[in-house]
Amino acid sequence: MSTFCDNINNAGLFDLGFKGPAFTLKRGSMWERLDKFIVNDCWLFQFLLTSVTHLSLAGSDHRPPLISITSSELSSTPTPFGYLNMWSSHTLFSKTISDLWKDISHPDPLVKVSLLQFKTSKALRKWSWEAFGNVLTNVSDAEKEVINLE
Template sequence: MDARNKLWNRLIHISQQVNSPWLVGGDFNCIISTFEKSGGRTPNRMLVNDAWFNHFLLTFVTHLSLAGSDHRPILISITSTDNYSSPLPFRYLNMWAAHPSYSNYIVDLWKGVSHPDPLVQLSLLQIKIAKALRGWSWNTFGNVNATVQKAEDEVKALENGGQLGIEEEKKLLIAQNNLLSVIDYQEKFLKQKATMNIFTDGDRNTRFFHAYIKYKRKCNTIQDIQNANGQWLHNNNDITNDVISTLRHEKAHFMAELNYTAGLKLTDIPTEKEIWNAINSIDNSKSTSPDGFTAEFYKKS
């Protein structure tokens, strides 16, 4: 146990001293859960730091079959993010509603679009608002993390400026209030991107949020799938075509759901109270459809 503690303490020390990307792997003789303790063996594993994921997010580890040893060989695959590049979909950020100018800005955006079909009108409004909010967000918030750093530097510069007179005290107070505001925006931004709902009040562990966001991005990436014939597909186009083909030929799997929903009278026009109750029942950070607008958008806009 002492030797193991020394090893982990040494790794912690190294991780704090090395800022560049690093990866280390092997038999650390430890398990995360009892599930990993299979057949008296502990799995080999790989450890990386934040800098590694910043450069090589799509790093995957495969434990190969046993061959002449009681340890499984480890295969590390580093996939270029270029293979997964695509236009970023619109995502409404709840921090926008906290800005003083948001309410007046969004009111004007709801105007100027009309269509006899209300669903089409809503869709056209969503397209218009999404495009406008992208530009407004960048002009108003910019890079959230960089804005926080800039505000912190401004406060430090004023605090280290020596003797403060009345005017300097006013400037420092304004800078501190601005820092608190941008920190609040950053917290809302990171919490939503991390898609986490439970936090300790006052928690501002941004490093944790960044790490969790990277973890979620990695988990949301499909590296390979096994098709109906047992063949593993690794190419993005092959995966896409197989999914489309499967859905086209498996309509029978959805018949039970179709029969159930047919009896729910979903074509009946809901009352305003029913609509409002449905919206309020949704978590603020959740989207009801792929359009990217969260429930908070409809509650506050």
């Protein structure tokens, strides 16, 4: 294995690494990492924000890798999705989720879960803005009011 790694280094290639579980294959009690994404410096320069994620086991002995490729020319990255507890108290929250999930189907369960996550987070961001406005500004304004009342 060291000869393989030495040859990769001598060729100026890099393993992108990964997020998630360390191993991608389970055979009985044995775990192994089979999937590696190897790139050169030109790739890294062009696609600086490339990432690899090992997905979960679902009906298989193999964790499929998901590679996200983003050009370094994109200056802004989307903010991470965050669930707000106040959403569940809104009368339209459950209907919004159930209507969205009715439209998503795929025979592969991993793809379906990925689609559900992506579309749900996108739809909830939009819905939250329409239902509650800019939450951070509203909270900041409320805090200022409390300070002024004291």
